[in-house]
Amino acid sequence: MIGAAGESGARHTRDAADAAEFSALLEDSTDDLYENAPCGYLSTLLDGQIAKVNTTLLDWLGYPRAELVGRRYFNDLLTVGGRLYHETHFAPLLRMQGEVKGIALELRTADGGRLPVLLSSVVKSGADGQPQLIRTTVFDARDRRAYEAELLRARREAERERERLQRVNTILQRTLLPPALEAVPGLDVAAHYHIASLDEVGGDFYDLFPQGPGRWGFFLGDVCGKGAGAAALTSRVRYTLRGAAVHDPEPDSVLSRLNRVMLDSHHPDDPRFCTVLYGQLTLGRDAAHVALAGGGHPAALLLRADGSAEFLPTAGGQLIGVLPEADITTVSTMLRPGDTLLLYSDGLIEARTGPADVYGEEALLAFVRDLAPVTATELVAALRGLLAELGGGVIDDTALLALHLLPPEVGQFVPMD
Template sequence: MRRSDQRPYREQEREVTDVAAFTSLLEDSAEELYEQAPCGYLSTLMDGTIAKINTTLLEWLGLSRQQVVGRMRFADLLTVGGKLYHETHFAPLLQMNGEVSGIALDIKTADGQRMPVLVTSKVKTGDDGGPMLVRTTVFDARDRRAYETELLRGRQEAEAARRQAEADRERLQEALAVLQQSLLPAELPTVPGLEAGSYYHTASPELLGGDFYDLFPLDADRWAFFLGDVCGKGPQAAAVTSLTRYTLRAAALHDPDPVTVLTTLNTVLHERYTSGDTRYCTAIFGVLHPGDDQVSVHLASGGHPSALIQRADGTAHYLPTPGGMLIGVLPEAQFTPARTRLLPGDTLLLYTDGLTEARTGPERELFGDDALRTFAAEQSATGPQALVTALTGLLADFGDGLDDDTALLALGVPARLPHPTSKDLT
């Protein structure tokens, strides 16, 4: 027969002896393992009286075995808050479920310090199923509590930083809104024989826009208006907008001819930004001369979308100003003049390209000039403010398809009221 183990007998005998010695060592150290375990152990009677406790937990508490065993209850080891939690939650749960696991508590040491721990308890039952005692394991949670405290502090600091950032953002938005309003007329003046309406949409409350408009008197019989768009956004664009508005106003009071006014603006912007960061704008400038039941309009455009006229008869068309160049790019620029008359019920609409370049539909197509003309023709010719209100609703319908600032300025002659007839008076 083949032997299963061919090793020498002495070697086998030595191995058996070593195993026996190791087993004996384990048996001898079981009590030591209990006493010197890296966690605390204790056993309590069902009324909470401590019947057994290991050395590790005694060292944490700073108490002797004689002070604890048979003299103290488990709840006596806890802080005031821990005792309250033990009586209201821990003990009822243990009685109901027979065990509780991983409960965070604080034990108090002999020198009055708090020590955070995690407690797990389980009821030991007898052969008849009745409760005999409670075995409890106590884990040192100081490192964990320190980590949680640091984590909580970090979260609190992050939350405080977030709230501060939100507050700073709100203050910035308020400041920008005030500054933006300073670049626009607070309200449009009342012009005899004329109605006016305006609207300004800000694409981002955190960025200053470059769109602008104004309406102001030149003398007793004439009024000037303009609308335009400065390239870019932010403080630099706002500076150009401010310079542009005041230059247009000053130039118009000196010589209100639209081409002359835009030429003056071109000279100022080109000289101011001739080197470094080039800045330019587009604009329409015009003069209104109200008369009997009509307003004559003389305007010029520099690179700006053509003005749109909504007529009282339900039609709409653009007032062409081809060839007008961007303002401020070249030392000399060509500007295109145009003239028209507004009769009762007619409205002249000026707008910036945020309106026509809005994206619509699932294909994100440009709204475009044709769609704007069609939209204007579909609206009742009831005056500038009514048209501006309709366009405001249109801009809102664009949603996130409207990603640029948009300015609207509408000027028109109020429609004649029908004369009452004898039938109306009866």
């Protein structure tokens, strides 16, 4: 019992000492609180004449008290620009509202320098409700101004770096595509590459190239991923497709060879694959034969001269670069005068049309069906307009390649082998 009472007494003694120390802090001089506050205080008459100023602000500005109080006006402390802003904005707002908070201005120091500050002012009224004077709190904004300047510098540097990266990406993207499609006698051909973002290089690609008299190879595909790795793979895929076509021009053989090359070049830490349609077009006197093989790519669209349109699926086509023995099949069709074949990448059909909605294949089929019959040039122009209409919903790059067989009187056909 005695021990408990002694412990309780000691605790009360400590509490009393702490309370006394805290009370001593609260008894700090009111004058000292005003004069040496961590911010500046300034009181002026309604005409701006300085009536009171604390030591903190005097130290910041470098003025003796006698030089300001009763002799200078608030405007005398402002820069030329600050005076203009004070007269046109600060003072009118203060008269209307009775207070103004957080205004950024610059004060002139005694040595001619500038002190960036944040001002808050309030009008003090007398017992009769009439305004008597203006009280202003001044906060030193030098650190803030330096921070804002550094932030602005960093932002501008980031913008310059982004612009530089976008220029590099644009140049790199151009190197992955043919500079222009070769003219094909008897065909109207058109292509377009829609870049969804300049911040990263996309992996879409297409090409059209001669394989012999009256025979042309063409392809369109999409490499998984973006950036430098995807760009390097895109370049390899394009040259592999062209090289494989020289060795064996049959579409299924070309894609099988590409599949082997991609599997052999896989890096275990960065596995990549692609989707692709590869075709061979053979021109005849009044028609063209198309053989098309697919590797996991969206089906081509066939627009007929009679105004119909349908998909041309390549059943069983698997992603290229995933399985050692990819199941690649070939589908054949005839292009008659007025028919158009369209190849496209999935950036178009996967464009967002709502929070959980995409444009989709059926919408694309309906769109081109309304256009048919149509030339390749007209079709690509219409699809470019569609991409522009979808706007920010197009979140991935989109490649387009269209082949249109011209009427015999327009085109120059050669007999099929």
